[in-house]
Amino acid sequence: MRGNPYIPYPALLKRSYFESDDFSLKTFEFELLDGNRIDYIPGQFCEISVFGKGEAPFGIASSPTEGHILKFTVNKAGLVTTALHEAEEGSILGIRGPLGNGYPVEKFRGKNVLIVGGGFAFTTLRSLLVYLLNSRSDYEEITVIYGARTPGLLLYREELFEWEKRDDLKVILTVDREFPGWEKQVGFVPQVLERTAPSSKDCYAVVCGPPIMIKFTLPVLEKLGFKPEMVYTSLEKRMKCGIGKCGRCNIGPKYICKDGPVFSLAQLAELPEDY
Amino acid sequence: MKKIEKEKLLKHLEGKGDLVRLDEARQDPLSATKSSHLPREELLLLFRLNGDKGVEIRVPEGKGGKILFGVPPCEARAVDLLDLTFLKDRIDPYYERKRRENVLFVLACNKPRSTCFCTSFGYGPFSGKYGDVFMVDIGDNLLVDPVTEKGSKALEGLELEEATPSDLEKMESLKRSAEGAITTVNIEGISEKLKKMFLDEIWADLAFKCVNCGACTYVCPTCYCFDIQDVERTNWGYRERVWDSCMFPIYSLETSGHNPRPTGVERMRNRIMHKFSYYPELYGEYGCVGCGRCIRACPVNFDIREALETLKEVEVAA
Ligand SMILES: Cc1cc2nc3c(=O)[nH]c(=O)nc-3n(C[C@H](O)[C@H](O)[C@H](O)COP(=O)(O)OP(=O)(O)OC[C@H]3O[C@@H](n4cnc5c(N)ncnc54)[C@H](O)[C@@H]3O)c2cc1C
Ligand code: SF4
Ligand code: SF4
Ligand code: FES
Numbered sequence: 001m002r003g004n005p006y007i008p009y010p011a012l013l014k015r016s017y018f019e020s021d022d023f024s025l026k027t028f029e030f031e032l033l034d035g036n037r038i039d040y041i042p043g044q045f046c047e048i049s050v051f052g053k054g055e056a057p058f059g060i061a062s063s064p065t066e067g068h069i070l071k072f073t074v075n076k077a078g079l080v081t082t083a084l085h086e087a088e089e090g091s092i093l094g095i096r097g098p099l100g101n102g103y104p105v106e107k108f109r110g111k112n113v114l115i116v117g118g119g120f121a122f123t124t125l126r127s128l129l130v131y132l133l134n135s136r137s138d139y140e141e142i143t144v145i146y147g148a149r150t151p152g153l154l155l156y157r158e159e160l161f162e163w164e165k166r167d168d169l170k171v172i173l174t175v176d177r178e179f180p181g182w183e184k185q186v187g188f189v190p191q192v193l194e195r196t197a198p199s200s201k202d203c204y205a206v207v208c209g210p211p212i213m214i215k216f217t218l219p220v221l222e223k224l225g226f227k228p229e230m231v232y233t234s235l236e237k238r239m240k241c242g243i244g245k246c247g248r249c250n251i252g253p254k255y256i257c258k259d260g261p262v263f264s265l266a267q268l269a270e271l272p273e274d275y
Numbered sequence: 276m277k278k279i280e281k282e283k284l285l286k287h288l289e290g291k292g293d294l295v296r297l298d299e300a301r302q303d304p305l306s307a308t309k310s311s312h313l314p315r316e317e318l319l320l321l322f323r324l325n326g327d328k329g330v331e332i333r334v335p336e337g338k339g340g341k342i343l344f345g346v347p348p349c350e351a352r353a354v355d356l357l358d359l360t361f362l363k364d365r366i367d368p369y370y371e372r373k374r375r376e377n378v379l380f381v382l383a384c385n386k387p388r389s390t391c392f393c394t395s396f397g398y399g400p401f402s403g404k405y406g407d408v409f410m411v412d413i414g415d416n417l418l419v420d421p422v423t424e425k426g427s428k429a430l431e432g433l434e435l436e437e438a439t440p441s442d443l444e445k446m447e448s449l450k451r452s453a454e455g456a457i458t459t460v461n462i463e464g465i466s467e468k469l470k471k472m473f474l475d476e477i478w479a480d481l482a483f484k485c486v487n488c489g490a491c492t493y494v495c496p497t498c499y500c501f502d503i504q505d506v507e508r509t510n511w512g513y514r515e516r517v518w519d520s521c522m523f524p525i526y527s528l529e530t531s532g533h534n535p536r537p538t539g540v541e542r543m544r545n546r547i548m549h550k551f552s553y554y555p556e557l558y559g560e561y562g563c564v565g566c567g568r569c570i571r572a573c574p575v576n577f578d579i580r581e582a583l584e585t586l587k588e589v590e591v592a593a
Contacts, residue, residue, distance in 0.1 A: 052506075053507070240502060245361060245367055248527055250553070252473075252552075274473075
């Protein structure tokens with residue numbers, strides 16, 4: 001990151017395409033201009049600027065092992081995200097980052113890893129999965145459980161279906177309700193997790209999804225024997241500066257933007273319920 | 276300590292930087308000390324889109340330092356507290372430049388107000404360790420004492436007299452009467468206690484009359500929260516930061532509609548927790564200097580001293 005942490009790198013929007021069949025989610029691929037590069041790890045995020053509209057934080061969906069293209073998947077929600085959805089390929093935007101701590105990938109070496117995702121929160125989980133698969137032999141069993149309301153709302157479908165075919169990886173995809181043509185799992189993520197019952201032995205779990213999914217997933221993990229210090233999740237709160245100065249993203253004395261967004265359940269247990 | 280006539284000192288300081296007189300503006304509701312380091316609106320960058328040539332970004336240049344003359348000790352201490360946020364971890368370059376260039380001439384408070392409670396925090400109206408130069412107004416003269424190298428530099432070239440024993444005696448007597456006029460709130464142990472009080476019902480009582488106007492945080496010399504906003508213009512647009520307040524609902528409102536602090540109760544809790552629990556936990560210092568500005572500014576007479584007394588009374592399970 002730059003000497004002045006408020007100044008974004010100019011970034012060329014090389015490609016953008018709809019990620020979901022309801023057109024609410026778009027994936028953006030950026031290349032930083034002027035030879036700039038950022039070093040990041042899965043789980044970190046960036047502030048994307050649409051000059052004149054503002055900045056908003058987004059988890060990095062690409063993996064550092066994929067080269068220098070930065071990928072984000074964005075839900076159209078308000079001012080900045082709408083402007084982003086409307087930006088044409090070839091436009092110049094701004095990117096500030098990497099921000100936040102990221103997943104503790106070093107700890108995952110030699111261990112089993114369980115990835116549990118719901119809805120469009122799969123972005124940084126994709127980054128993590130691609131990162132792990134890049135040096136597959138460094139990790140033991142990898143299991144992915146990912147669900148969305150409908151098949152068309154699953155992010156990165158093509159890739160998921162390819163990953164499903166691999167025999168060094170277990171990928172379980174689910175949708176909330178029966179859907180014409182869908183022959184994989186049906187049911188909410190916590191139920192599918194319970195049915196699948198992955199072993200908690202020597203296993204780190206990373207869970208990202210809407211608050212309601214997290215709420216019902218955590219007790220299942222506990223039942224399966226996952227210890228709070230082995231379960232990680234990524235938090236969101238309204239953010240501005242991304243560097244622990246503007247104040248708004250605090251949970252007790254911690255700032256999600258710089259002390260997080262990734263926390264273990266053990267760390268969260270020490271913090272007040274302020275999110 | 277040395278002494279000098281006030282007029283001589285002011286003449287010496289003229290032309291050395293933008294001179295801001297706080298000795299004559301102690302009644303101002305907003306702290307000029309805070310806004311000289313963290314202005315209410317501050318330009319972060321300018322941008323211009325040039326078609327396919329990309330975006331031009333300019334960082335505004337600083338205007339040069341200010342000489343703040345007559346800063347009360349509490350406000351100078353507050354800047355030391357702002358340093359903990361803006362100069363730690365990742366340095367905030369906009370703040371850092373002003374902090375480096377501004378010179379703080381602190382003036383002891385001969386006449387504290389009824390709302391002052393600085394002595395609750397282990398210092399007082401005559402504490403001489405804040406800012407760059409410490410001054411005491413003993414009537415005919417100012418006693419001066421450089422605190423930092425920057426302070427010594429600012430006094431260079433001045434003919435200073437040695438203070439006489441009677442000058443010092445005068446200072447001592449002013450100090451005694453000033454300190455005697457201040458209410459001290461015993462806040463020992465409050466930060467440890469607050470850690471266990473996040474879910475306490477007392478916050479609803481404390482927040483009951485608050486109208487969430489945010490005045491207390493705007494006038495507070497240690498409050499620093501800001502928002503960042505873009506302004507679109509046909510040629511150069513700009514991005515600025517503006518003061519914000521944790522007392523406002525939109526401060527923590529998420530785009531999804533979820534707000535982790537939906538009512539004034541959670542917001543009041545955050546304000547008090549930040550100053551009396553989170554700041555001590557992070558830095559070992561309270562985030563309050565006892566200046567009393569919030570008490571004077573509040574339209575519904577919320578008094579932080581009473582709030583602290585109330586919090587002390589609450590019984591919490593061990
Ligand atoms: C760590 C992190 C990672 C995230 N990752 C992703 C991701 O991968 N994909 C994704 O889709 N989302 C992600 N989000 C959520 C995303 O940041 C928000 O959806 C986004 O900020 C919405 O911005 P917006 O401008 O579209 O929304 P708006 O609601 O329009 O708000 C955006 C900004 O506009 C301003 N604003 C809006 N209304 C007002 C008002 N009334 N008064 C003053 N100012 C106002 C504020 O400055 C506000 O911050 C993430 C969030 C975090 C914290
Ligand atoms: S009390 Fe509120 S407005 Fe003041 S610095 Fe703390 S969080 Fe920001
Ligand atoms: S000044 Fe008073 S009414 Fe306004 S937000 Fe502060 S405590 Fe509440
Ligand atoms: S976003 Fe500014 S402090 Fe976290």
